[in-house]
Amino acid sequence: MIGESMYQELILEHYKHPQGRGLREPYDAEVHHVNPTCGDEITLRVKVGDAGRIEDVSYDGQGCSISQAAASVLHELTAGSTVEETLSVVDEFTRLMQGRGQVEADEDVLGDAVAFAGVAKFPARVKCALLSWMAYKDAVVRSASR
Amino acid sequence: MTYPTSLDVERIRKDFPVLSRELPGGRPLVYLDSGNSSQKPTPVVETVREHLAMHYSNVGRAMHALGAESTEAYESARDKVAAFIGAPSRDEVIFTKNASEALNLVAHAFGPHLWGSSGEGADPRFALGPGDEIVISEMEHHSNIVPWQLLVQRTGATLKWFGVTEEGRLDLSNLDELVTERTKIVSIAHQSNVLGTVNPVADVLRRAREVGALVMLDASQSVPHHPVDMAGLGVDFVAFTGHKMLGPSGIGVLWGRGELLDAMPPFLGGGEMIEAVWMDHSTYAPIPHKFEAGTPPIVEAIGLGAAVDYLQGIGMDAIEAHERELTAYALEALREVPTLRLIGPDTLDRRGATLSFTLEGIHPHDVGQILDDSFGIAVRVGHHCARPLHLRFGIPATTRASFYLYNTTGEIDALVRGLHHVQKVFA
Numbered sequence A: 001m002i003g004e005s006m007y008q009e010l011i012l013e014h015y016k017h018p019q020g021r022g023l024r025e026p027y028d029a030e031v032h033h034v035n036p037t038c039g040d041e042i043t044l045r046v047k048v049g050d051a052g053r054i055e056d057v058s059y060d061g062q063g064c065s066i067s068q069a070a071a072s073v074l075h076e077l078t079a080g081s082t083v084e085e086t087l088s089v090v091d092e093f094t095r096l097m098q099g100r101g102q103v104e105a106d107e108d109v110l111g112d113a114v115a116f117a118g119v120a121k122f123p124a125r126v127k128c129a130l131l132s133w134m135a136y137k138d139a140v141v142r143s144a145s146r
Numbered sequence B: 001m002t003y004p005t006s007l008d009v010e011r012i013r014k015d016f017p018v019l020s021r022e023l024p025g026g027r028p029l030v031y032l033d034s035g036n037s038s039q040k041p042t043p044v045v046e047t048v049r050e051h052l053a054m055h056y057s058n059v060g061r062a063m064h065a066l067g068a069e070s071t072e073a074y075e076s077a078r079d080k081v082a083a084f085i086g087a088p089s090r091d092e093v094i095f096t097k098n099a100s101e102a103l104n105l106v107a108h109a110f111g112p113h114l115w116g117s118s119g120e121g122a123d124p125r126f127a128l129g130p131g132d133e134i135v136i137s138e139m140e141h142h143s144n145i146v147p148w149q150l151l152v153q154r155t156g157a158t159l160k161w162f163g164v165t166e167e168g169r170l171d172l173s174n175l176d177e178l179v180t181e182r183t184k185i186v187s188i189a190h191q192s193n194v195l196g197t198v199n200p201v202a203d204v205l206r207r208a209r210e211v212g213a214l215v216m217l218d219a220s221q222s223v224p225h226h227p228v229d230m231a232g233l234g235v236d237f238v239a240f241t242g243h244k245m246l247g248p249s250g251i252g253v254l255w256g257r258g259e260l261l262d263a264m265p266p267f268l269g270g271g272e273m274i275e276a277v278w279m280d281h282s283t284y285a286p287i288p289h290k291f292e293a294g295t296p297p298i299v300e301a302i303g304l305g306a307a308v309d310y311l312q313g314i315g316m317d318a319i320e321a322h323e324r325e326l327t328a329y330a331l332e333a334l335r336e337v338p339t340l341r342l343i344g345p346d347t348l349d350r351r352g353a354t355l356s357f358t359l360e361g362i363h364p365h366d367v368g369q370i371l372d373d374s375f376g377i378a379v380r381v382g383h384h385c386a387r388p389l390h391l392r393f394g395i396p397a398t399t400r401a402s403f404y405l406y407n408t409t410g411e412i413d414a415l416v417r418g419l420h421h422v423q424k425v426f427a
């Protein structure tokens, strides 16, 4: 049973009860990202408020538990933070995911997202975890260039 | 519960060392992914090793003892494959890299036929341009879709396709409208790599003959599992691939009617495919070598010969019967898994030992991951290189179990237990 460590309770919780799912108005930017090898996809919107604070990240998509739970965790982590703060979380999450299981996760930065640490050991699944986070980064860049 | 089966599976399993191997964490291996690629029996491994160790040299061109031994072994692999598939002539067996290359080779024969040393020799059956049509189906592997897409892009011809019924059968209701005087070739799977469906070749062939179209079969999923006879099938081209039939990867086969292969332009140019070369033109070797440019996959072909010997030693009838028993058992067993939706025929009628399905609310990647990590069960998850077919059924992916001569009903029980566990994790 090596792999079930990937399916942490927290991940399953987010998969079964996704937070903030559904596309909402208003928004500054909308992006659509797909993972061509497995067909996972996500449409994601961001609304940035005063002083660069994230007012809402809304999303809809389909895919495996890892990709869906990652979107739900992303929604929670970004709420109320500044764009800058969230981007440093995205960077840390990316570093963790691409670390082949060798990278120590910084729990202070990542919060609930540390639950995905086990995914890093499965190269085929890393892109599932990163799908929504990369979409978010893209959306933020686009909202800033509006 | 184990069903009686006509094969001595326990003995067969001993020929496949990997099947008794343990995966990390002490998991036994349950290999249900032969539709993707099969495992290799000891005689194949040994034949390849022995050739590399003691007889290896290039084929065709080396005038010495090893060259002769290598050539003899390579060409006798061709004889074995020819006999195995009932080819009227051994020269009709072209060794390729895989089934994909065999399909591409045939697709490349079509075009505005400007080939030949001085433009002569072009055969109208391979002339293709605007107004001409090619017919495939919605259940094809990408290898039997993309080469034809590329061909119509090159030539301005039109690509058409059979639909697939809800039950997972080829929809022949519009056969006469689809296959017409404009059709140059119909290329379809003999057996679907997702649905398991065995297609009604004779019906398609009859219509194709009425309108003068050629017929190609992608037999990648049928030749490994059933007795298949080229003369009996009556089609024009057949492609299959060595790694799915106990042979090495890197070797595939195109069988074609000799008279057509003679009429076709070469595919790749290079050494061994020529008769004579001048600076401004060349003449080509007769088949099969016309289509085998460069140093071929020598040991891979020899390994495929050994695989064919092994399959024939067991008997394709016995293998087919065994897989049928496994399929019957699996269809029954999977019915007991709640929310499981089988994609493909749910009876034994005209189907092979490939079962694809979805579980409600659980993505196939999660299914495959947990089956592997918790139980060492290897299945394939995804669209299995048949994305259009999955779009047809409105699903992004399926989980696929595919069986071969070495699988047991006990392994199907393990799969069912595994699926129940997956459902518990996501309940």
Ligand SMILES: Cc1ncc(COP(=O)(O)O)c(C=O)c1O
Pocket: B035, B036, B098, B099, B100, B101, B141, B143, B144, B189, B191, B192, B193, B218, B220, B221, B241, B242, B243, B252, B385
């Ligand atoms: C029906 C079918 N056609 C073609 C192929 C392609 O075989 P290969 O990858 O060996 O070319 C496969 C196997 O993946 C297949 O199942």
